[in-house]
Amino acid sequence: MTKEALKELKTDRPDKEQRQRVKAVWDGIAKPVNGLGQFEAIVAQIGAITGTSDIDISKRAVIVMCADNGIAEEGISHFGYEMTAIIAGEMVKGTASVSRMALSARADVLPVNIGIHQVEEIRGMIQQRVVCGTKNFRFEPAMSEEEALRAIEIGMETVKECKEKGYTLLATGELGMGNTTTSSAMAAALLGCSAEEVVGIGAGLSREGFQRKGEVIKEALEKYRFKKEETLRILETVGGLDIAGLAGVFIGGALYHIPVIIDGVISAVAALTAERLVPGVKEYMIPSHLSKEPAAKRLLEELGLHPVLDASLALGEGTGAVFLFPLLDTVLSVYEGSSTFDDINSSL
Numbered sequence: 001m002t003k004e005a006l007k008e009l010k011t012d013r014p015d016k017e018q019r020q021r022v023k024a025v026w027d028g029i030a031k032p033v034n035g036l037g038q039f040e041a042i043v044a045q046i047g048a049i050t051g052t053s054d055i056d057i058s059k060r061a062v063i064v065m066c067a068d069n070g071i072a073e074e075g076i077s078h079f080g081y082e083m084t085a086i087i088a089g090e091m092v093k094g095t096a097s098v099s100r101m102a103l104s105a106r107a108d109v110l111p112v113n114i115g116i117h118q119v120e121e122i123r124g125m126i127q128q129r130v131v132c133g134t135k136n137f138r139f140e141p142a143m144s145e146e147e148a149l150r151a152i153e154i155g156m157e158t159v160k161e162c163k164e165k166g167y168t169l170l171a172t173g174e175l176g177m178g179n180t181t182t183s184s185a186m187a188a189a190l191l192g193c194s195a196e197e198v199v200g201i202g203a204g205l206s207r208e209g210f211q212r213k214g215e216v217i218k219e220a221l222e223k224y225r226f227k228k229e230e231t232l233r234i235l236e237t238v239g240g241l242d243i244a245g246l247a248g249v250f251i252g253g254a255l256y257h258i259p260v261i262i263d264g265v266i267s268a269v270a271a272l273t274a275e276r277l278v279p280g281v282k283e284y285m286i287p288s289h290l291s292k293e294p295a296a297k298r299l300l301e302e303l304g305l306h307p308v309l310d311a312s313l314a315l316g317e318g319t320g321a322v323f324l325f326p327l328l329d330t331v332l333s334v335y336e337g338s339s340t341f342d343d344i345n346s347s348l
């Protein structure tokens, strides 16, 4: 995909009439108006996106974009490249955290190798590798523009395939050592804030590691001197293939009318990237939780989205987003089977 083609992409607005229809169903149910709060609005949003008030989220999946980051060579992560390949292997075996959660939530896991460092193929993954990990942004941009655009396109294509297979609800997830550094650096650049305001401990860091991580981000912001609106340049310079792929998933959600649930900080930065690249895409996003990483709150606020869970999650892989599936199932059992005020009145 070219930069020009990306700029040309347009999204429709979700269907207002269907949103009203879902709201009318909620208001007819014998319960306090808006008693299920934000969950009622999410169901109405799903109706507006999918174009029906008969909500069916039984076929759902979490798309997990897996990639390595050259910046991991700078001691900003407690773990190295090998851990990305190991956990990706667990994901296909069904023993990673997200796999267990998805099994319990009756969701499919679609792990995409969009840029794992290990050359040897991990069987069972969707093979879409752009390169074997990005470059170290301390010295040079992480990716070329072409690589970033290709990763975005892979995300969009993955959603298109999901649409063809009948999925009606998707969640985002990712895996890749060092990706809380790429995400924090991108968040600082996109939001125009300092490294100190966005840096967190990621998958666990010593005091020295945390300090080093802050310095690496600060140094990059000084080196590359981004303007907030240079979205693609920020993505290719300090971002990652996982973030680019997820930005493509959010854009795909809007193009193919599938709601996409946002997971943690990496997904949140991808969500803001997508909205800046293709304005309007955020109407198709559903926030799930507030990651423990400090950048997450700022990113979701910038998008105007309010997460429903605040449980200090910091796992990644899409786990926080998968938590929403069973919650929505519970909410839908109320939507579908509750007594209405009409039922009650007619039995009086």
Ligand SMILES: O=C(O)c1ccc[n+]([C@@H]2O[C@H](COP(=O)([O-])O)[C@@H](O)[C@H]2O)c1
Pocket (backbone or CB within 6 Å): 076, 077, 078, 079, 174, 175, 176, 177, 178, 179, 180, 181, 201, 202, 203, 204, 263, 264, 265, 266, 267, 291, 292, 293, 313, 314, 315, 316, 317
């Ligand atoms: O989703 C989050 O908010 C989140 C917060 C902390 C850590 N992670 C996961 O941990 C890995 C990145 O941690 P790090 O310290 O290597 O940057 C990556 O595989 C993420 O899935 C994810």
Ligand SMILES: Cc1cc2nc[nH]c2cc1C
Pocket (backbone or CB within 6 Å): 079, 083, 087, 174, 175, 176, 203, 315, 316, 317
């Ligand atoms: C073990 C481990 C599992 C993960 N899952 C997502 N990110 C991760 C990082 C680590 C270190």
